[in-house]
Amino acid sequence: MKKITTYLCLAAITVSLSACTMANGKSTKKSEKISLNHEIEKNKTYAKKDFSFEVDPETFAISITENGKKATVSLPQESREVADLHQTKAEISWRYPTEQIQVNVKKEDNHLAVSLTSSSDEDHSFSWPKVDAKNYILPIGEGKTIPNNQKDWLSYFKENEELSMSEAFSMSFFAVNQETFATTFVMDNTFNSDLVTKTEPHLTMEASHQFIGFDKNKSMNYRLYVTDNDPVAIAKTYQMDRMNLGQFKTLDEKEKTNPEIEKMRGAIQVYFWNSRILNTDDIKWAKLPSMTDEPIFQWIGDLLEQYGEDGSAEYLAALQAFKNNQGYKYEKNTFLTALNYTLLYPQFYNPDIFKNPDKTAQKLLDKGIESLSEQEYYTLNKHLLADALGALAPPLEKWGQATSSEVFKEMKQAGVENAWVGLPNWANGLMNPELVKTANNEGYLIGPYDSYQSIQENASIDWNTASFTNKTLYENATVTKKNGEKAAGFLGKGRKLNPTLISSDVEERFTGIMKNDIPFNSWFLDTDAAGEIYNDYSPDHLTTQSEDVAGRLKRMDYFSKNGLVVGSEGGNDFASQDMVFAHGIETPVIMWSDPDMRENKESEYYVGSYAALDGGIPTKYKKVVPIKEEYKAIYTDPVYSLPLYKLVYNRSVITSHHWEWDSYKIKDQVNERRITEYLYNTPPMMHLDKSAWDERKKDISQNAKIWSPFQKAALQHEMTDFKVLTDDRLVQKTQFGEKLFVIANFSDSNYENDGLEVASKTAVIENDGKKTIVKTND
Structure with missing residues (x-):
């Protein structure tokens, strides 16, 4: 999908990762269970028990003494x-x-328990703790280590002085590196909590908690743990805390109720773009000039004028160009876009235009258009159009298959054994059910993007996720802010939906999509695990952030119980028990606020638009762009990155990049991100259409042959360790169980230790003594 200028050749040197490799056989299960129990049991050893504390109630300062060393862990x-x-x-x-x-404040066995309880019936805020240290460990995305004087981070926090923890943090803790130990502040959850920062003279932080007057639960609970100054100790202590709360569920446990989840193991992540069932190669263009006056083409113009967001002028101009034998690439794309777009319209059938429906179309017409499912009226429209086009197009069963189903067959033949395929909309599958069937037959997971974040009063077909049959939702099920205003929907369009009020509408949409047994086996729910949580002040349905999240989790559970492998944007761990995969933990959206990236189309940093002239990958996902130097520390520099999320959830949630920033998106960082993907057990992600597959299939298939067995092995264990091996932090090692590790060398120099050499800009995988080298020619 990204238009990259060079092929990326993966060098797989020595040894494969197969056979005993990845220990997937039943004979290993008992030893695996023992190993995992040992890995989990070790978590209990990280939190120190032998410490004392002092509190000054007037200033709420807390000091801790451990091993004779005293530190003020919360400033007065x-x-x-x-x-x-x-x-x-x-x-x-x-x-x-x-x-x-x-x-x-109470000293428990292995932590200091701190509870704050409001007795007010009004909204009000209270701040605690206030921390000041040379370094902070924060669960921003996958995880960050942040020195208090690093210039790019200071700039970031100067622009983001108040971060909503439920959006900015993937987990419910923050940690501070003291001189001789670390203190980790673990919360039950981050709802209604903000991180307030100051950058002068250096970075300091304070947590601010909003107590909601109508919330029955007015307590904020902290567990303050003392560990070594080690991110592994911090993350594993947090994992133990989640387990103690009963908020941890492994993929193995999730698989017991949905065996389809096994297909996620070792899967590359693919967003597949094919918005056209009729493509350029399907049309006999030489015949079109003599047919432009046919009623079907005038009817398409009428439909666009009446129902299209952009009207019919562009289409009619293209039609005229063909009539004048002046139809070129632009006109072809305009013509095809119009045909494919109007196929989505329930109003497509016109008895004056389609006078002789074929048997399939007539059978559907006999049922009554109003009673047809979405897939059925797409089928009707395709049959009507096929008859009207006649010799201009091939038989209907061949429409679009060379650029859709055939790609999945080629992927499998090329050695891509496991893949998750996401479609940009369920309509792409319903319009081309053969595409979904083929992906399923090849053993892949495939599912649509779906969203219940926003609702629009009169949503166009382009915004079908913001459209609902129940027209009362716009007034009666949307979020009201404290000031009485309605919370605006995505990109300022429409309103935000209250998830606790639309369960029946979710079910109605889902059953409508699945009515004709389209073989989707996965579902992607936009934003459900990405924060953006609301307190709804609507008098008729007061809803707290906690209840908002419960509504989202109920929705995830609904799709899971229907046999679907569920993923979501973000991956914040309030949803860790319900989702299987998440997009956005490893690389989140980079700088929404930078006009050079979002508005200035002449800038080299402009990420692209949502439009795709050829019906394939939009430029927002295809265009390869650099990111500014000042953003690298925040988003991609390994020096400041930590695998905190993986140390906690490696066996629980499969995480990858946000779809806007797939593995190929960032110019000159493809190799760096490739070796990070192995270091962090992060599936490679890509946007594909037929053209992008043809361009990158060598790299994708070679990488998949290494990736799939590697991840299947890594998911059998905790990430048990993480080490920085050089002073510049550019050589790092992760460990999965006792026999599998990855060393990534981000530096310009070769690294050698104990007889193991890792060349510059490569990663080495070692599993039970067998080595594989990973790199690209970026």
Whole structure:
């Protein structure tokens, strides 16, 4: 999908990763179980128990002493009036009467428990803790280590002084590197919590919590853990905390209720673009000039004028050009776009135009157009158009297959054994069910993008995800902000839906899509795991952020129970038990706010638009662009990256990039991101159509032959360790269980240690003593 100028040749040197390789046989299950129990048991050893604490209730400063070393882990705030102070050796509690906050601090076995409880019936905020350290460990995306004086991070936090934790954080903690130990502040969840930062004279942070007056639960709970200054200790302690809360579920457990999940193991991630059932090669263009006055073509113009967002002028101009024997590439694309677009219209049938329907069309007409499913009226429209086009197009069963189904067959023949295929819309599958059937037959997962974030009052076909049969939803099921305004939908269009109020509408959409047994076996739910959580102040349906999330999880569960492998944008771990895969943890959306990337089309950094002239990959996903130097530290530089999420959820959630930033998108970083994908067990992601597949199939297939067995092995274990092997942090190692590890060398120099050499800009996989080298010719 990205138009890259060079092929990427994967060098797979020595050894394959097969056979005992990836230990997938039943004979290994018992030993695997023992190994995993050992890996999990080790988590309990990271949190230190032998520490003491001191609290100043007036300033809410907390100090911890561990192994004789004392550190103020929460800085003093302005002094407050204190009431009802009670203290024992292990516990202290008090009340701030002015703020109406009750505080309780208690030393538990392996942590310090801190609870903040509001007694107010009004919304109000309370800030704690305030931290100041030389370095911070934050779960931004996959994970970041942030020095307090790094210039690019200071610029980032100067622009983002207040981050919503439920959006910015993938997990519910933040950690601070003290001089001799680390303190990790773990929350039950990050709802209604912000990270407030200051950048002068260096980076400091404070957590701000909003207590909602109508929320029945007005407590904010922290567990403060003390560990070594090691990201592994921090992440594994958080994993133990989630397990203790009963908020952890492995892929193995998820597979027991849905065996289709197994197909995700070792799968590359593909967004497939084929919005046309009729393509350039399907049309006999030499015949068109003599047919331009046919009623069908005038009818298509009428449909576009009445129902199309952009009207019919462009189409009619192209038609006239063909009539004058002046139809070239632009006119061909305009003509094809119009034909394919109007096939989506329920209003396509016109008895004055289609006077002799074939048997299939007549049978559907006899049912009554109003009673047809979405797939059935697409079928009707295709048959009507095929009859009207006559010799201008091939038989209907051949329409579009060379650029869709045949690509999946070629992928399998080329050695791509496992793939997840995402379609940009369910309509792409319903219009071309053979494409979905073929992907399924090749053993791939395939599913549509779907969204319940926004609703529009009069949504066009282009925004069918924002359209619902129930017209009362726009007024009665949308989110109201505290000031009484309705929360705007995506790109400012329409409104945000309250997920707790639309369960029946989700079911109605789903059953309508699946009515004719389209063989989707996966489903992608936009934004459900990406934050953007709301308190709904609508008087008729007051809803807290916690209830908002519960509504999303109920939705995920609905699709899972229908046998679908469910994924979502983001991957924030409030959804970790319900989703199987997530897009956006590894590379999130980069700088929405930069006009050079989003608005200035002349800029080299402009990421592209949602349009695709040829019906293939939109330039937003196809165009290869550099990112500015100041953004690399924030998004891609391995120096500041940590596999925190993988250390917690490697066996639970398969994570990859946001679709806007696939593996090929960033200029001059394809190789760096390739070796990071192996280091972090991150599936490669790409946007494909027939053209992009032809361009990249050598690299994709060679990489898939290494990727698939590697990930199948890595998913059998925890990520058990992460190490930085050089002072410049450019050589890093991850470990999966006892026998599988990856060393990635991001530097310009070769690395050698204990007889193992890792060449510059490569990664080495070693599994049970067998080595594989990964790199690209970027």
